[in-house]
Amino acid sequence: MLAARRNGRDPRPALLRLLVARYTAGRGHSAAERQRFADLAMRLFDVVDLPTAKRAATELATAPELPYALALHLARGPIAIAAPVLRLSSALDEVTLMALADTTSPDHAAAISARREVSPLLAKKLAAVLHEARGELRSLPQPRIEMAEPPASAEIVPDVGAAPTLPAPPAPAPLVEAAPFHATPAGFRAATAMQRAILFDQIALLPPLPMSARLPRAGEATLGKLELAAMRHQPAVLGALLEKALGVSADAAAGILGDDSGEALVVTGRALGIPFDTMARLIFLIHPTLGRSVTRVFGLADLHERLGEMSAQHLIAAWRGGARRAPALRMEELPAMRSFGQKRRRSETPVNEANDRNRRGG
Known part of the structure; x- marks a missing residue:
């Protein structure tokens, strides 16, 4: 750790990888060892970068002796870290999975539903959570589609054998276009x-x-x-x-x-x-x-x-309200490319006139 700090590197990702590898390689851990591993791993999971945490969580998801506290800690995290634990870990019982389905996002519930064995009660709970999430998606405001009106000169010829024409419904009130929430x-x-x-x-x-x-x-x-x-x-x-x-x-x-x-x-x-x-x-x-x-x-x-x-x-x-930043120079102020090859006109100054008179001798 001291050598890594002298070189300006963060040693914590390497420590988490080493800790997970050592723990998963062993078997028959005592209760004190499990607790110690859970405490150290949770502290490291909280500070390392997301790719390192994701790889470590995927490796721990199938560990047979994954501590319950660490499994619950990872299952409540971002879906990238929680998904393998929710799908594969045997440390989470049905009561915990039911509580996670209630308190986490629909993505977490979808990950729980991908488990190999799901009880009917848990499956019913997950279906209700996902159905509610889809209902929220449908309730979001949809873009308004304007239908083209037929030309005024078009005439509708009624069919003689058709049913009597019903009176037209009253025109709906004009819709007020609300600004999008973002x-x-x-x-x-x-x-x-x-x-x-x-x-x-x-x-x-x-x-x-x-x-x-x-x-x-x-x-x-x-x-x-x-x-x-x-x-x-x-x-x-x-x-x-x-x-x-x-x-x-x-x-x-x-x-x-x-x-x-x-x-x-x-x-x-x-x-x-x-x-x-x-x-x-x-x-x-x-x-x-x-x-x-x-x-x-x-x-x-x-x-x-x-x-x-x-x-x-x-x-x-x-x-910003859709406003664009003004360029430093207006386009008309920039020189055209075709003007670069043209010779510059000699300015008519008194100095040039004096030089001409000297060359002519008077």
């Missing part, structure tokens, strides 16, 4: 976790923004100012820095900082090209309570990994 940081903050997950999947399919609407990456000076303002607990300074870096309004910057889930700040950091370790320090300085929840830490790391930079810039553009 159009402002306040709406994004008020959205449910399911709505945000669907939004992230949708914006991942959008084409990249034009170059004039993209944000430049944050430089070292901007990152230093953000960290200094976060350490000093200066929300007004943080808001002004975000307002300048993102091109958003002051209300939008305040809404980003006010998102207690930290996801709006992750979107901001992804759009500005900020690494997650730097962004995590900012998030935990702004919202200290997020660092106490292992589930939230892994969830934010997973979001930072899944969310592309261009997708995050689409969301920031929506928070």
